[in-house]
Amino acid sequence: MGSCLKFLVVSVFLFSLVSVSVPWVSATNGDVVSLEVAEAEEALVLAYDAVLEAEEAGANVSGLLDRLSVGGEYLAEAYVYVRLGDSESAGRLAGFCVEAVDGVEGEAALLREEAARLERADLLASVFGSAVGVVIVVVSGFVLWELFKRRFNEKVLKLKPEVSDGEA
Amino acid sequence: MVKLEEIHTLFMVATLVVVLVVASPALGVIVPFGGGSERFSELWLLGPGHMAEGYPFDVGVGEEYSVFVGVGNHMGGSEYYRVCVKFGNGTEYLPDIDGGVPSVLSPLYEWQFFVGDGEAWESAVTFGFEDVVGNGDFLVVGDVTVNGVRFPVDVSAVWDSEDSGYFFVLFFELWRYDVEYDLFRFDNRFVGLWLNMTASVGL
Numbered sequence: 001m002g003s004c005l006k007f008l009v010v011s012v013f014l015f016s017l018v019s020v021s022v023p024w025v026s027a028t029n030g031d032v033v034s035l036e037v038a039e040a041e042e043a044l045v046l047a048y049d050a051v052l053e054a055e056e057a058g059a060n061v062s063g064l065l066d067r068l069s070v071g072g073e074y075l076a077e078a079y080v081y082v083r084l085g086d087s088e089s090a091g092r093l094a095g096f097c098v099e100a101v102d103g104v105e106g107e108a109a110l111l112r113e114e115a116a117r118l119e120r121a122d123l124l125a126s127v128f129g130s131a132v133g134v135v136i137v138v139v140s141g142f143v144l145w146e147l148f149k150r151r152f153n154e155k156v157l158k159l160k161p162e163v164s165d166g167e168a
Numbered sequence: 169m170v171k172l173e174e175i176h177t178l179f180m181v182a183t184l185v186v187v188l189v190v191a192s193p194a195l196g197v198i199v200p201f202g203g204g205s206e207r208f209s210e211l212w213l214l215g216p217g218h219m220a221e222g223y224p225f226d227v228g229v230g231e232e233y234s235v236f237v238g239v240g241n242h243m244g245g246s247e248y249y250r251v252c253v254k255f256g257n258g259t260e261y262l263p264d265i266d267g268g269v270p271s272v273l274s275p276l277y278e279w280q281f282f283v284g285d286g287e288a289w290e291s292a293v294t295f296g297f298e299d300v301v302g303n304g305d306f307l308v309v310g311d312v313t314v315n316g317v318r319f320p321v322d323v324s325a326v327w328d329s330e331d332s333g334y335f336f337v338l339f340f341e342l343w344r345y346d347v348e349y350d351l352f353r354f355d356n357r358f359v360g361l362w363l364n365m366t367a368s369v370g371l
């Protein structure tokens with residue numbers, strides 16, 4: 001009987017120790033989740049921020065979005081298990097989420113740099129091309145106008161009536 | 169006769185037009201031309217045949233029903249979405265679209281996913297009901313199963329004498345991640361299924 005009581009007391013103590021030692025935080029969707037799930041969410045959001053920056057720079061991020069969605073799938077499942085009170089499964093799925101998005105930030109940064117480099121080159125090419133085009137149009141316009149003006153004046157001079165001295 | 173000054177003006181205008189055309193690639197980079205298209209997200213629900221028909225209505229215990237839920241992104245960039253499944257007993261706990269307020273009910277199942285601009289996401293959903301108990305004018309649904317996961321809900325509905333049934337609603341809310349505030353916001357969209365549970369108590 002005594003050993004049973006001891007076992008019960010120790011069990012209750014250990015259980016309360018676990019519930020206190022596992023840090024719980026509030027997630028972006030309002031659920032109170034374990035630190036593992038919160039960390040997975042943070043990893044996913046950071047990776048998403050990096051992907052958005054790459055996208056804004058003009059990079060094709062469809063492959064990275066697929067990887068983020070895999071992470072999102074795990075995170076959503078983790079939340080489901082949080083609600084069901086299964087913190088072990090939630091933690092395991094949160095770990096899968098972190099693994100799924102591992103490296104996405106770095107790849108997004110590379111894509112962003114590449115996209116920015118290409119954009120700079122495109123900008124330079126279009127500005128240079130436009131400037132050269134404008135100069136060609138203006139110069140050729142000026143030349144054409146001068147040629148036209150000369151011909152026009154010649155034609156007008158030919159049309160002028162000759163002045164006679166009135167001896168007829 | 170046409171004067172030389174008039175031809176000169178015409179020539180200058182034509183040259184200016186050609187200059188603008190030639191400079192347009194550079195101007196396009198410097199001067200932002202705003203896209204006037206409306207930005208929005210879509211949320212849809214299709215029946216088991218992947219059509220907008222044949223939605224489950226008369227439902228019973230131990231049966232499995234299927235629908236398809238989908239989201240379309242027309243926001244002009246990639247978006248991070250969350251779709252929550254909620255279960256209630258009527259209109260009182262449905263989201264308030266006019267006020268932009270989501271349902272106060274706790275989500276059961278959920279999906280989180282990322283969708284590129286102009287692209288869509290879709291998922292099959294299976295659901296069923298367990299531990300349904302009829303108690304006179306009340307009917308209590310003990311558990312709801314969504315995609316194989318069983319959720320204890322204990323939701324009760326009163327007998328609706330006007331429409332002759334015990335009515336429940338299984339609905340899907342769309343949430344979108346707000347990068348500026350680092351949180352999900354209700355996107356003011358939901359789709360739902362009205363379910364008559366009368367058959368589950370053999371009436």
